Amino acid sequence: MPDTLLHIVLIVVMPPLLLGVIAKTKAAFAGRTGAPFLQPYYDLSRLLRKGTVTSDTTTLIFRSGPVITLAATLFAALLVPLGKHAAPVSFEGDMILFAYLFALGRFFTTLAALDTGSSFEGMGAAREVSFACLAEPTLFFALITMTRLSGTLSLTPMLNYLSPSVWMGTGAALLLLLAGLYIVLLAENCRIPFDDPTTHLELTMIHEVMVLDHSGPYFGCILYGAALKLYLLGALFMNIALPLTSGNSVADWGLFILSMLILAVSIGIVESVMARLRLIRIPQLLIAAMILTAFSFVLVVR
Known part of the structure; x- marks a missing residue:
């Protein structure tokens, strides 16, 4: 019970902190002080206190999109083990449900964008679903590779199966899998080199252009849902990359939190040393990620 309670507390409280760490890392590379680590929390609090402006051309779909997307992401958070602790559900x-809850969120975000009737948001929605067609197979290849190794279709025993000894026997396959997952992590969360979450140039935006008409609490739901998605995919990645355990529950929670902060710093470093890719290069990199995870599956099939 205490582990379940801490799991829920972490998925509610910690996701915006990752965005703060990423921003602080980028500021350090640029030689700036940057915003405080807690700035994402201040932004969410400000948005929740603001009013909402809704276009007359929109329907209930536009208003329900952010809420349904956030609800789907929150439910997905109950399926992912954090560190070496079992997930509440x-x-x-459950790995299939986990992937399709993300797909459900994407569907309603896209539907809300199309509901505005804006050509810009329609353009962003088309880009989003096109790139998702390449990112989702990569995630599934990674999951079925883990299924092959662990012999289970459930995320908790699948990820808890990993240990340093498993890495010794299948390290090559796991490295390919992690390379593909890291690319998907950046692409699915609209990070550089795929997208820039801070840009406001509509012609080059992917995800951000779909939420231009949202404001107030609705926009807060979108920002928090995006942070939570980054947190969940990051937890999945770090459970595979660093399957460490101390044998002590409290210490294991500390190791997990530390690993997530390390992941956030690594994303900040990538965004500081790389430029954004041209749109025509994004499918090529996503296809490369899919090939990497497919080869990882081939390596574990006997």
Whole structure:
């Protein structure tokens, strides 16, 4: 019970902190002080206190999109184990539900963008779903590779199965898998080199252009949902990359939190040393990620 409670507290409280760490890392590379680590929390609090402006051309779909997307992401958070602790909800085949909850969120975000009737938001929605067609197979290849290794379709035993000894036997396959997952992590969360979450140039935006008409609490739901998605995919990545355990529950929670902060710093470093890719290069990199995870599956099939 205490582990379940701490799991819920972390998925509610910690996701915006990752965005603060990423921004602080980028500021350090640029030689600036940057915003405080807690700035994302201040932004969310400000948005929740603001009013909402809604276009007359929109319907209930536009207003329900951010809420349904956030609800789907929150439910997905209950399926992912954080570190070596079991997820609150676990059953055989939950990895399929995990992937499709993200797809459900994307569907309603896209639908809300199309509901505005804006050509810019329609353009962003088309880009989003096109790139998702390449990112989702990569995630599934990674999951079925883990299924092959662990012999289960449930995320908790699948990820808890990993240990340094498993890495010794299948390190090559896991490295390919992690390379593909890291690319998907950046692409799915609209990070550089795929997208820039701070840009306001509509012609080059992907995800951000879909939420231009949202404001107030609705926009707050979108920002928090995006931070939570980054947190969940990051937790999945770090559970595979650093399957460390101390044998002590409290210490294991500390190791997990530290690993997530390290991941946020690594994303900040990538965004500081790389430029954004041209749009025509993004599918090529996503296809490369899919090939990497497919080869990882081939390596574990005997």
